């Protein structure tokens with residue numbers, strides 16, 4: 001049985017791993033000290049590209065174009081960069097056993113990897129319809145999107161089923177981005193979701209009405225208030241139809257399912273403290289076990305601004321939590337203190353010509369401002385969330401970089417609101433004065 005030992009091991013080779021590696025190098029790393037273990041066969045890349053530019057019909061993004069850290073305007077870390085820095089990329093390697101007590105990881109091929117310090121960065125996995133026993137859910141051409149291999153299979157199907165019919169199951173950000181991407185590829189797209197409007201975890205009815213109207217104008221059909229309960233397939237096993245709970249049957253050559261994810265923490269069950277579905281950490285991403293850190297999608301960390309423990313499944317947090325954990329590791333070695341993580345939640349999405357950003361918390365009353373008419377030539381609108389007389393969250397569609405900075409500032413500073421009607425009239429001008 002092969003055995004390796006490293007001072008630092010990052011388990012998972014996604015967004016957080018890449019940003020952590022860059023931070024290690026920045027703060028001082030000797031060759032041979034760090035290894036990144038990934039089930040994927042490519043070096044860390046900016047995962048959000050998979051549901052956006054990767055699927056474009058023309059000029060699609062391909063590796064090495066979107067390796068980290070280009071998504072945040074940083075240097076692109078090519079596989080050679082890791083080699084130059086003496087970082088071992090252990091790719092195409094799934095860890096199937098983690099024994100935190102003996103600091104030992106075991107791969108599917110029985111390779112043993114030992115570490116002094118472990119950063120858990122295993123991210124999330126998709127929830128599959130077959131997990132709920134949905135009939136026919138294992139037919140061919142029913143896709144989920146998490147890793148680059150998933151995206152490659154989807155691209156192949158888009159080419160094979162040219163101008164065919166696509167059904168998107170789920171109205172979250174994956175559903176909305178995939179609906180747009182498949183439409184751009186000239187498929188006939190229908191979206192299906194049970195909620196009264198899309199992205200219900202973030203969008204208000206007013207925000208969602210804009211996107212649903214915009215998508216409808218692009219020719220995308222939207223069916224709400226029902227779910228997929230089964231699939232038909234032909235003699236090759238290829239999906240041919242989606243059966244809905246309300247009795248309707250939709251023809252389909254391609255189905256994309258985006259019904260959520262769950263953090264990949266099963267390897268550590270019973271060995272480390274959990275909270276809210278993730279691995280519990282402090283503001284330095286230290287877990288309940290010494291020398292074990294958890295970052296990115298798997299970490300449930302103290303969100304100082306809102307004074308509560310949260311898990312955040314977004315790329316900005318993956319990057320920043322990774323950097324914070326490495327800073328904490330290096331500071332601890334040098335016996336120096338560092339500041340606790342003080343995160344401002346930030347989410348974004350892009351589809352068609354649209355682009356939105358959200359900062360803060362989506363709780364309390366809401367005020368919609370601006371032009372959210374989906375037929376407008378240049379729609380631009382936003383929403384403020386107000387809790388206990390203060391703005392706690394801001395959403396903006398089609399903001400300029402400067403305007404997006406302004407809304408981030410508002411969400412961070414949480415200014416008081418005297419007159420909600422005035423705020424509605426002022427709209428973005430309010431943010432400019434904060």
Ligand code: FAD
Nearest residue numbers: 012014015016039047048095122123296297313314315318
């Ligand atoms: P990941 O980037 O998922 O990396 C985890 C890595 O761990 C993977 O390489 C995985 O293969 C590996 N791994 C897991 N288990 C094992 C194991 N046992 N052995 C070896 N390797 C393992 N966020 C936004 O804010 N905006 C967006 O527009 C956006 N778009 C997205 C689009 C898509 C298609 C997806 C899937 C996610 C998107 N996200 C977006 C979310 C964002 O990408 C994630 O929050 C981020 O990637 C989390 O980083 P991570 O490093 O924690 O996990």
